[in-house]
Amino acid sequence: DTAVSQTPKYLVTQMGNDKSIKCEQNLGHDTMYWYKQDSKKFLKIMFSYNNKELIINETVPNRFSPKSPDKAHLNLHINSLELGDSAVYFCASSQGRVSGANVLTFGAGSRLTVL
Amino acid sequence: EDKVVQSPLSLVVHEGDTVTLNCSYEVTNFRSLLWYKQEKKAPTFLFMLTSSGIEKKSGRLSSILDKKELSSILNITATQTGDSAIYLCLRSGAGSYQLTFGKGTKLSVIP
Numbered sequence: 644d645t646a647v648s649q650t651p652k653y654l655v656t657q658m659g660n661d662k663s664i665k666c667e668q669n670l671g672h673d674t675m676y677w678y679k680q681d682s683k684k685f686l687k688i689m690f691s692y693n694n695k696e697l698i699i700n701e702t703v704p705n706r707f708s709p710k711s712p713d714k715a716h717l718n719l720h721i722n723s724l725e726l727g728d729s730a731v732y733f734c735a736s737s738q739g740r741v742s743g744a745n746v747l748t749f750g751a752g753s754r755l756t757v758l
Numbered sequence: 759e760d761k762v763v764q765s766p767l768s769l770v771v772h773e774g775d776t777v778t779l780n781c782s783y784e785v786t787n788f789r790s791l792l793w794y795k796q797e798k799k800a801p802t803f804l805f806m807l808t809s810s811g812i813e814k815k816s817g818r819l820s821s822i823l824d825k826k827e828l829s830s831i832l833n834i835t836a837t838q839t840g841d842s843a844i845y846l847c848l849r850s851g852a853g854s855y856q857l858t859f860g861k862g863t864k865l866s867v868i869p
Contacts, residue, residue, distance in 0.1 A: 688859075749794075
């Protein structure tokens with residue numbers, strides 16, 4: 644069983660389009676995250692939700708909007724896609740609200756290519 | 759200034775060699791340091807370190823935290839081609855889920 648699953652795995656789209664990436668975890672974790680990994684493989688946190696509540700919102704363009712319908716799901720919607728949005732987006736989850744001592748489990752990533 | 763600095767950024771070794779990867783971090787609100795291995799897809803968890811001086815070991819891999827030096831090392835002995843990957847260090851802090859990755863060390867093990 645896949646613990647953290649993301650869809651789609653690959654997404655190729657034109658500039659200006661709007662797209663969504665979905666994430667689901669079946670681990671019973673309370674906290675979910677979105678990370679962006681650029682071409683240099685640097686993983687940078689974008690958002691984190693704990694029990695549907697936004698707790699980390701790093702400096703990302705407001706074209707990016709996370710949505711958490713329940714604690715098992717965290718979706719990422721991107722409006723007006725730009726070339727610089729091309730990257731691999733990783734979803735992750737961890738147990739509990741106590742910060743600093745939680746192992747993140749990652750999804751397989753969603754590779755977004757903006758043409 | 760980077761909160762997590764890994765070195766070297768890349769490393770090429772021969773099978774059988776021993777490697778040491780370094781990670782230094784910012785002390786503010788520090789709680790734990792995690793090591794991950796990333797091959798083609800998702801980073802996979804290796805170790806979580808919270809206490810200084812206690813070595814964590816898993817097969818040929820081991821890691822230790824030095825809170826005085828604000829650093830951690832990841833050792834891999836008798837390297838194999840399957841160890842080729844990017845090794846990522848993740849600093850976890852208290853408060854608002856301060857989670858910062860280093861830029862990774864790309865390890866290439868050649869036969």
